[in-house]
Amino acid sequence: MNAPRRPAALPALADTIGDTWMRFWFTPAGPWPLALVRLLGGLVAVALWTSYAWDLETWFGPAGMISPELLAAWRSPFAASLFDVATSPTALWLGYIAGGLLLLSLTIGLATPVTAPLGAVAFTTLLHRGPMLAGPADDVAAVILWCVAIGRAGDALSVDRLVGAWRGRAAPGATQRTRIALGLIRVHAAVIAAAAVLAQLKGDVWWNGTAAWWLAARADSRLVDLTGAFLASEYLLNLVTHAIVAFEILFAAGLWFPVTRRVVVPLGIVAWPLVGVLAGEPLWGLALAVLAVGCLPTRVQSPV
């Protein structure tokens, strides 16, 4: 008696999915794209960190606006901040300066295996000290810092590498850790773009083509005044609005196919900062462009 035969398609599909998964997450990747993400993402994180400096005591000081009592009622029970224990201005400033130095060290690639995870912890702990002050750029920067901490981000374009070369060490090669970090960057780039476009399309203005007007007409937060151009041409206004949505959809989907990735990654590096400028969130646009940099093909090698 013959044993029942299993359909061959299912195991083949499972093998294909398994192979794709293994290739995506575990094919060793060269150091350059993640090193670029570390350098550019570090600059964005430093800019975001610096923006707290002027009002640090007004917000987080002993008599500050965002008091521990407010946080106890406001934050998730799982949230905590190292700055919660900084109960004097001196402790607050020491913690703030130490965190800033960590992020600077990470940016230049100094002691990266240590400064990368500590920089991510410092950044997120400051966000938890005042969650109502955090914006979309902070959210993306946190993702970048954690991905940088997972991979070997100091293997290129770093002080660590310069010191290694000076001591005669060979340049580090491709690693699986870096591949996992780059894989996570690509997943987050797609998810963040998809979530943004889904949120936007809940509003009528993104369908009737007038959303760009409402962004441009915000007198305080806008960086460029396009109201004159949008008043002169409704088609231009519609075009800009629809182009933002189309770009976000293309970016989220196009990252997953090698052919389209060659187009959407350079497009993302240029277009995200432009969307950020129009939306009055330039650092958000830059942070998303940094995520796009992390999606560059790993065979792109720097001549340096």
Next chain:
Amino acid sequence: MADHTPPPPPLETVRAGLTVALGLYLVGLLLCVAGNSASGGSALVRTIHGKLFSPWMTPAWLDLGYDTRLTHAAPEDGDHWFEIRRLDAPAAETIVLPGPTFRGERAARWRRLARATAVNEADPDRESLLPAAVGAGAFVPWNSHDLSLAVMRHLPPDRGDVLVGQADVVGRDEEAYAARVRLVDGEVQLIEATAPVELAPLVKDPAP
């Protein structure tokens, strides 16, 4: 019969562990996006996400919805700011936050704080928390224990109204929230300003 299958090499074991960890994280990421949407998540998503993923994704600032809508042309999408005035010194000038010299992300953080102050007044769990805290935090820098705190917002004009001359391209400002915040016997008191309510006229009892 004894199984002679050789033990998996260490690299395969590490990859298997990483595969489980990555799969778990991706599920968590999707549930965080679904559970933190401005539209609200389902009870099922909220429960799974809240019990299994929030405890370890929240501390890393990864329990997020990433739903950056940019604008829906709603009043809360306009720029917000604070106007703080000393009530014990009527001649003192009104302080505006963010001030005219504030730039970039610094100004954006003040606008977010002002917006959160106004918007969360509709949330029963967070009502009055921020206005009282912001007002109390203003006591020391502005050297007063009796302040008027207002959150203003800018309402951009409709493009069509500008084209037909019914609105100015500058738009208009409105008060989104206002309260008096004072310190009495060491306690912060918040007295919210209420909008004038239209009252029905008294109906006189018709004479017999």
